[in-house]
Amino acid sequence: MKTWQKGTAFHIAVFLLVIVGGCYTTLRSPSRLTDSIVNETRYEQSEWDFGRGWYYHSRAVGSNYFYYHSMPWWYNRNRNYGIDTTSAVDKQSELDDGKIARRNFDNVFPSDGTINIQPNTPPDSATAVVPATPLPDSAIKYPVSKTEDKKKETEGNERNNISDKINHRGRR
Amino acid sequence: MYKSLVVLILLAPAALFGQMLGDPHSVYEIATENNLFVGIRAAGMAGAQIAAAEDGAALWYNPALLTRIHRVELAGALSYQRFFNQTTYNLNPPVIGDEAQTNNTRFNSFWAVFPVPTDRGGLSLAFSANRIKNFDRIFRFESETGWWNNPYAAGDGYGGGENDIGGLWAYSFGGGIEISRNASVGLSLDLLDGGDEYTQMLDSISGLYTYSDRFNLDDSYTGVTGKVGLAFSAGPNFHLGTVVKFPTEITIKQVYDERLEINGEVDRYYGTGRYKYVMPFSFGAGAAYYFNQFLLAADINYTDFTQIEYKSGLNRVSANEDVKRYYRDILGISIGAEYSFPEQGLTIRGGYNHDPIPFKYYSIDRDPNTFTGGFSYLVDRTLKIDLAVNFSRWTTGDPDFNNGISTREKYWTRRFYLGVSYRY
Numbered sequence: 001m002k003t004w005q006k007g008t009a010f011h012i013a014v015f016l017l018v019i020v021g022g023c024y025t026t027l028r029s030p031s032r033l034t035d036s037i038v039n040e041t042r043y044e045q046s047e048w049d050f051g052r053g054w055y056y057h058s059r060a061v062g063s064n065y066f067y068y069h070s071m072p073w074w075y076n077r078n079r080n081y082g083i084d085t086t087s088a089v090d091k092q093s094e095l096d097d098g099k100i101a102r103r104n105f106d107n108v109f110p111s112d113g114t115i116n117i118q119p120n121t122p123p124d125s126a127t128a129v130v131p132a133t134p135l136p137d138s139a140i141k142y143p144v145s146k147t148e149d150k151k152k153e154t155e156g157n158e159r160n161n162i163s164d165k166i167n168h169r170g171r172r
Numbered sequence: 173m174y175k176s177l178v179v180l181i182l183l184a185p186a187a188l189f190g191q192m193l194g195d196p197h198s199v200y201e202i203a204t205e206n207n208l209f210v211g212i213r214a215a216g217m218a219g220a221q222i223a224a225a226e227d228g229a230a231l232w233y234n235p236a237l238l239t240r241i242h243r244v245e246l247a248g249a250l251s252y253q254r255f256f257n258q259t260t261y262n263l264n265p266p267v268i269g270d271e272a273q274t275n276n277t278r279f280n281s282f283w284a285v286f287p288v289p290t291d292r293g294g295l296s297l298a299f300s301a302n303r304i305k306n307f308d309r310i311f312r313f314e315s316e317t318g319w320w321n322n323p324y325a326a327g328d329g330y331g332g333g334e335n336d337i338g339g340l341w342a343y344s345f346g347g348g349i350e351i352s353r354n355a356s357v358g359l360s361l362d363l364l365d366g367g368d369e370y371t372q373m374l375d376s377i378s379g380l381y382t383y384s385d386r387f388n389l390d391d392s393y394t395g396v397t398g399k400v401g402l403a404f405s406a407g408p409n410f411h412l413g414t415v416v417k418f419p420t421e422i423t424i425k426q427v428y429d430e431r432l433e434i435n436g437e438v439d440r441y442y443g444t445g446r447y448k449y450v451m452p453f454s455f456g457a458g459a460a461y462y463f464n465q466f467l468l469a470a471d472i473n474y475t476d477f478t479q480i481e482y483k484s485g486l487n488r489v490s491a492n493e494d495v496k497r498y499y500r501d502i503l504g505i506s507i508g509a510e511y512s513f514p515e516q517g518l519t520i521r522g523g524y525n526h527d528p529i530p531f532k533y534y535s536i537d538r539d540p541n542t543f544t545g546g547f548s549y550l551v552d553r554t555l556k557i558d559l560a561v562n563f564s565r566w567t568t569g570d571p572d573f574n575n576g577i578s579t580r581e582k583y584w585t586r587r588f589y590l591g592v593s594y595r596y
Contacts, residue, residue, distance in 0.1 A: 098447065100445040105372075
C-alpha cells in the first residue's frame with residue numbers, strides 16, 4: 001500500500017470514527033438526561049433553539065437548570081429523551097379540556113321555587129305584585145336565599161369541572 | 173384487606189350503575205344532522221345527484237361524475253333561510269307557545285371545474301367550497317303563550333330557549349376519470365371548517381323574584397374526510413352511481429361563558445373545552461333515467477351513527493356506550509326530477525327528500541321531509557341563472573325537558589337559493 005493510500009485510509013477511519021462516535025453519543029444522550037431529571041415531575045414546554053443550531057433544552061419548572069443536548073436537526077423533538085414533556089402538556093390539557101355539552105334545561109332550572117314550575121297554583125297575593133312596567137334596577141334587589149341555587153348549580157353539571165379548569169388555566 | 177374487598181364488592185353495583193346513567197345531552201352532536209343541499213340544481217332536485225350530477229356539485233355528491241363536465245365551469249350561490257319553531261310545553265294543560273322565527277342569509281357554494289384535455293375519455297379536476305351543514309336554528313318554550321315576547325307585561329311565568337348560529341363548510345379537492353367507455357371513478361378530499369354559536373336562555377318572574385340565565389357556547393369545528401365514487405352508464409338513458417364517504421374526523425374547540433342574574437345580582441362563569449370524535453362511513457347509491465327531455469333520479473344514503481366514536485373530551489368507554497344507546501342508523505332517500513325546454517333555455521326541477529335524525533333520544537315524531545322545486549334559465553350560451561326553494565318540516569320532543577315535563581317541538585324551514593354559473 002502506498003503512503004498516500006495509507007494516509008487516506010487513516011483520514012477516512014478517523015472521519016468514520018468521529019461520525020459514528022458522534023452519532024453514538026448523540027443517541028445515547030437521552031438516557032443520561034432521563035437519569036438526571038427523571039425524578040422531576042413537571043417540565044416547562046421544551047422548544048428548539050434555532051438560533052443556536054441543533055440544540056435542545058428542557059427545564060424543570062422551578063429550577064434554573066437547563067439541559068442542553070446536541071441533537072441532529074431531524075431528531076423528533078417530541079421523543080424528548082423518553083420524557084415526552086411537549087405531548088405530556090398536550091395530553092394534560094386534552095384531559096382537562098373535556099367536552100362542554102349542551103345542557104338539559106333540567107340543569108338550568110333552580111330548585112328553590114324562584115321559578116314557579118306549577119303554574120296552576122294560585123299566586124300568593126302578598127308576593128305576586130306584578131308591575132305593569134319593566135322593573136327598575138332598584139326594585140329587584142330584594143334579598144333572597146341563593147344557597148339552593150348555588151348548590152344546584154354546582155352539582156353534577158359541567159360547571160364544577162369548569163371552575164377547576166379555570167384554576168388550571170390560571171396557573172398556566 | 174378483607175374490609176376493602178367487602179367495600180369494593182358493596183360498591184361495585186353502584187359503580188356499575190354510575191356508568192349506566194349517561195346523560196344523553198353529553199353525546200348530542202348537532203353536526204350529525206342538519207344537512208344542506210350543495211348547489212342549486214341539487215337543491216331543486218332534493219339532492220338526488222349520485223347518478224345525476226352534471227355540474228360542480230358532483231365533487232360533493234359523486235366525484236366520478238365530474239367527467240361529464242367538458243368545459244371549465246365556475247359557479248357561486250347564496251341561500252336565504254327562514255327557520256320556524258313552535259313548542260308545546262306539556263304542563264297540565266299543555267301550553268302551545270308563540271311561533272319563533274330566525275332568518276339568515278348565507279353564502280352557499282362556490283366551485284371551479286377544470287376538464288383536462290385527453291386523447292381518449294375524460295378527466296376533470298375540481299375545487300369547491302360548500303356549506304354542507306346548517307346550524308342556524310331557534311327553539312323557544314314558555315309557561316304561558318306569549319310570555320317570552322313580553323315577560324314584564326305577562327307577569328309571573330317563565331320561558332326560554334336556544335339559538336344556534338353557524339354552519340359547516342367543506343373545502344373539497346378532487347377529480348374524476350373515465351376508466352372505460354361506460355365507467356368512471358372519482359376521488360375527493362374534503363376539509364371541514366365552521367362554527368356554531370349556541371345560546372341557552374331561561375328567564376323567570378315570580379312575584380318580585382327575577383331570574384335570568386344566559387349560557388353561550390362557541391364551538392369551532394375543523395375536520396377532514398374524503399370519498400370515492402363510481403359511475404356507470406347502463407345504456408344511453410340509464411346511469412348508476414355509488415359513493416363511499418370515509419369516516420369524518422371532527423375536532424371542536426369550545427369557549428363557554430355564562431351570565432346568571434338573580435334579583436339583580438350577577439354571577440359569571442367561563443371556561444374552555446376541546447374534544448374530538450369520528451363520524452362513521454357513509455354509503456350512497458343512486459340511479460338516473462333520461463327519457464327525452466325528462467330526467468328522473470333517486471338516491472339512498474346509509475349511515476350507521478351508532479358507530480360514532482369519541483376520541484377525546486369525554487370518558488370514551490361510557491360516551492361510546494351512550495352513543496350506541498342514543499343514536500341509530502339512518503337511511504336517507506332523495507327523489508328528484510328535471511324537465512328541459514331546450515329552445516327556451518329553461519329547465520324546471522322538483523324533488524322530495526327524507527333525511528332522518530340519527531339522535532333518537534329526542535323522541536322523533538316526524539323525521540325531516542323536504543319538498544323542493546327550482547328552475548334554471550340560460551341567459552346566454554355560457555351564463556346560467558339558477559333558483560331553488562325548499563320546504564322542510566319535522567317534529568321532535570324532549571321526553572324529560574324539566575322535572576319530567578316533556579315538550580313537543582315543531583320545526584319548519586323555507587329556504588331559497590340563488591346562483592349563477594358560467595361555462596366556457
